Amino acid sequence: MIEIQNLSKRYDDTIVVDDVSMRMEEGSITVIVGTSGAGKSTLLRMINRLVEPSSGRVLIDGQDTMAVPEDELRHRIGYVIQGNGLFPHRTVAGNIATVPRLLGWEAKRIGQRVDELLQLFQLDPAEFAGKYPHELSGGQQQRVGVARALAARPALLLMDEPFGALDPVIRSKAQDDLLAIQRRLGTTVVLVTHDMEEAFRLGDKIAVMDEARLVQYGTAAELLTHPAEGFVERLVGTAERPFRLLSLTRVRDVVEPGTADGEPLDASIDLREALARMVWVGRDALPVLDSSGAMLGRVSIGGILAHGRQAP
Amino acid sequence: MIRPAVFLRIAAFALLVTFITAPHVFAFAFEPFTENGAPAIYDQGSLLSLTIAHLQTVFGAVSASTVVAVLLGIFVTRPSGLEFLPLSRSIVNIGQTFPPVAVLAVAVPLVGFGQAPTLIALFLYGLLPIFENTISGLTQVPPLVLDAAKGMGMTPRQRLLNVELPLAMPVILAGIRLSAIISLGTATIGSTVAAKGLGEVIIAGLQSNNVAFILQGGLVVAVLAILLHDGLMALERTIAARLG
Ligand SMILES: Nc1ncnc2c1ncn2[C@@H]1O[C@H](COP(=O)(O)OP(=O)(O)OP(=O)(O)O)[C@@H](O)[C@H]1O
Ligand SMILES: [Mg+2]
Numbered sequence: 001m002i003e004i005q006n007l008s009k010r011y012d013d014t015i016v017v018d019d020v021s022m023r024m025e026e027g028s029i030t031v032i033v034g035t036s037g038a039g040k041s042t043l044l045r046m047i048n049r050l051v052e053p054s055s056g057r058v059l060i061d062g063q064d065t066m067a068v069p070e071d072e073l074r075h076r077i078g079y080v081i082q083g084n085g086l087f088p089h090r091t092v093a094g095n096i097a098t099v100p101r102l103l104g105w106e107a108k109r110i111g112q113r114v115d116e117l118l119q120l121f122q123l124d125p126a127e128f129a130g131k132y133p134h135e136l137s138g139g140q141q142q143r144v145g146v147a148r149a150l151a152a153r154p155a156l157l158l159m160d161e162p163f164g165a166l167d168p169v170i171r172s173k174a175q176d177d178l179l180a181i182q183r184r185l186g187t188t189v190v191l192v193t194h195d196m197e198e199a200f201r202l203g204d205k206i207a208v209m210d211e212a213r214l215v216q217y218g219t220a221a222e223l224l225t226h227p228a229e230g231f232v233e234r235l236v237g238t239a240e241r242p243f244r245l246l247s248l249t250r251v252r253d254v255v256e257p258g259t260a261d262g263e264p265l266d267a268s269i270d271l272r273e274a275l276a277r278m279v280w281v282g283r284d285a286l287p288v289l290d291s292s293g294a295m296l297g298r299v300s301i302g303g304i305l306a307h308g309r310q311a312p
Numbered sequence: 313m314i315r316p317a318v319f320l321r322i323a324a325f326a327l328l329v330t331f332i333t334a335p336h337v338f339a340f341a342f343e344p345f346t347e348n349g350a351p352a353i354y355d356q357g358s359l360l361s362l363t364i365a366h367l368q369t370v371f372g373a374v375s376a377s378t379v380v381a382v383l384l385g386i387f388v389t390r391p392s393g394l395e396f397l398p399l400s401r402s403i404v405n406i407g408q409t410f411p412p413v414a415v416l417a418v419a420v421p422l423v424g425f426g427q428a429p430t431l432i433a434l435f436l437y438g439l440l441p442i443f444e445n446t447i448s449g450l451t452q453v454p455p456l457v458l459d460a461a462k463g464m465g466m467t468p469r470q471r472l473l474n475v476e477l478p479l480a481m482p483v484i485l486a487g488i489r490l491s492a493i494i495s496l497g498t499a500t501i502g503s504t505v506a507a508k509g510l511g512e513v514i515i516a517g518l519q520s521n522n523v524a525f526i527l528q529g530g531l532v533v534a535v536l537a538i539l540l541h542d543g544l545m546a547l548e549r550t551i552a553a554r555l556g
Contacts, residue, residue: 072465074464079463082456085457085459087460087475089555102466102470132554
């Protein structure tokens, strides 16, 4: 668990992070959103002390980060940045091995760990271990960047716009992969983005920053239904709000008994996508299957809209 | 299959080695340049030992320039040394503006004749390209890469040795190459203050009005310079290719 207490950062007279307090739960994904220059990166970088706070403190599992030598602290915290910052003079394997090497792991253990991570990120070790970063696609580089950050099994992963440089299709895949890997490893993730879609998709909790202040901190549903101030309301997009709300719920949660004709929907897709499919095929209801192919019932436009209206 | 360019270099190297070990084989080629039955081939010492001495002088001076310039370049790009950057730049620039002959003239009264004043002149002259390239190489390292290195918990020393220097290496090597080529040519003037080297052949030619000697000295230095240039260039390319 990370506890941020009254954290501030000042450069000369300008305050870039103003008295922020928040708590991030073990094993959760916290997304920090906000406009450019709001202080998101600064807040993130104060957690691993790449930026020294002007006042306040950060506790990780109850321990003040100031009590640990900064290099040691960073060995324990994964760090991923936009454009990934891979070492151009090191192979994929060499890049991933960076922190284990700094920690003095023996070669055999490092080799095993590298293979394991490459497989986890669907990169064939035989093909990719010996490649240099410039020989990879943007999406592959990004995966290697995350693999590198996870190499020494950090309990905490900090990501500063990790998918910012990817095209929409690859980005969406990268987000899915991150979610899957995070759920599997139980890593606590703090991720900075200015993409609201990304925040809704990934964040267990979302922190909204504006002009150095933390203006709201809550779940996606809380932000949508009770935006703390005008800024948050504009950020979540007034017009899109009902749809955003829909995309937070899965079809399996609104299945009605009964059957319907037409191409069945998968129970794991969200309501926004289900609604779009129904409009597209011109039906009021569609059957729902679970992942094993068993019939669960049906979902109707009326049911979905009813869900979109009610405040969760 | 050997590419023509590679073949040309191998041929040049073979020719050079043959010439400095058995120059008399080539006497026929230099005969037309002699007058009054003067010797066609340098006869006041072995070309081989002069070439070796010449290369030793260059190697010694360039090694010293490299060590000093790279260390200085590292120092002035660290946060603690940043304020010395302008000062050290001007000092090194002055080293470059002094003509080597002037340095020799100043150095001889201080350290006497022989190898020493030549080494000093070449050393000073070689500093600038290496220093400038070290600075530009180190400052060209992408900030993102440095940020990542820091974020992963590398100490300043680890960042320098594992990230900055390897990435700056091609540029630093280009500086060393430039220095080495300049030194190779400039070292010939060392013979005016009694340093052993290929300059002796040229000076002997000038003194006895023997064009054949001048040509021999000049050609050996020129071929050495080309080969050295190509060799170091290939090394830079190999390293740079890895960086993409
Ligand atoms: N080293 C520094 N010195 C002075 N000002 C700084 C420094 N670093 C950041 N700032 C300022 O602090 C403010 C917040 O910067 P920060 O990088 O945290 O913003 P951000 O929310 O991450 O923005 P972006 O979305 O553009 O990355 C900006 O106005 C920036 O100019
Ligand atoms: Mg930022």
